[in-house]
Amino acid sequence: MIETAESSVSLDRIDQAILEVLRHEGRITYQKLSERVHLTPRPCLERVRKLERMGVIRGYSAIIDQRKLTPGLSLLVLVALSNQSGRAAQKAFEAKVRSCPQVLECRLISGAFDYSLRMRCRDMEHYRVLTETWFNDPELHIDKLVSHPELAMVKTAKE
Numbered sequence: 001m002i003e004t005a006e007s008s009v010s011l012d013r014i015d016q017a018i019l020e021v022l023r024h025e026g027r028i029t030y031q032k033l034s035e036r037v038h039l040t041p042r043p044c045l046e047r048v049r050k051l052e053r054m055g056v057i058r059g060y061s062a063i064i065d066q067r068k069l070t071p072g073l074s075l076l077v078l079v080a081l082s083n084q085s086g087r088a089a090q091k092a093f094e095a096k097v098r099s100c101p102q103v104l105e106c107r108l109i110s111g112a113f114d115y116s117l118r119m120r121c122r123d124m125e126h127y128r129v130l131t132e133t134w135f136n137d138p139e140l141h142i143d144k145l146v147s148h149p150e151l152a153m154v155k156t157a158k159e
Helices: 013-024 030-036 041-053 086-098 124-135
Strands: 073-081 103-108 115-121 142-149
Touching: 013 030, 013 041, 030 041, 073 086, 073 124, 086 103, 086 115, 115 124, 124 142
Parallel strands: none
Antiparallel strands: 073 115, 073 142, 103 115
């Protein structure tokens, strides 16, 4: 059974095997996938389509090496909004990061910080100028930013 915040989905061992193969090899043919999970191609295709309809498989994508596209600095940035800012500031901040190409990922988190960002900037000066504009935006109510430059990628979701 796969548990999510929205709902839980009960999957048998074959569905789980299909997901495990697709997690690592999203471009595998149905013929090869069916061989790997010990099904004939037609039932395998039907199971994949069922998983897609259920929303378990949300889509397929390529894993892009951002370092090859935009040389520079990768950062993990923790963001705290002021305690008095409320939902309006959250919405404004989320809209800002959605429109910012340097923000690759944004997650709402619990604890001392409100958001965790993965960012890619040309250099520290680029990062400083960008975050300074965020600090100066009165709609965002940013209380604190803590940045951690990435030294090396140890594991990705594909591994």
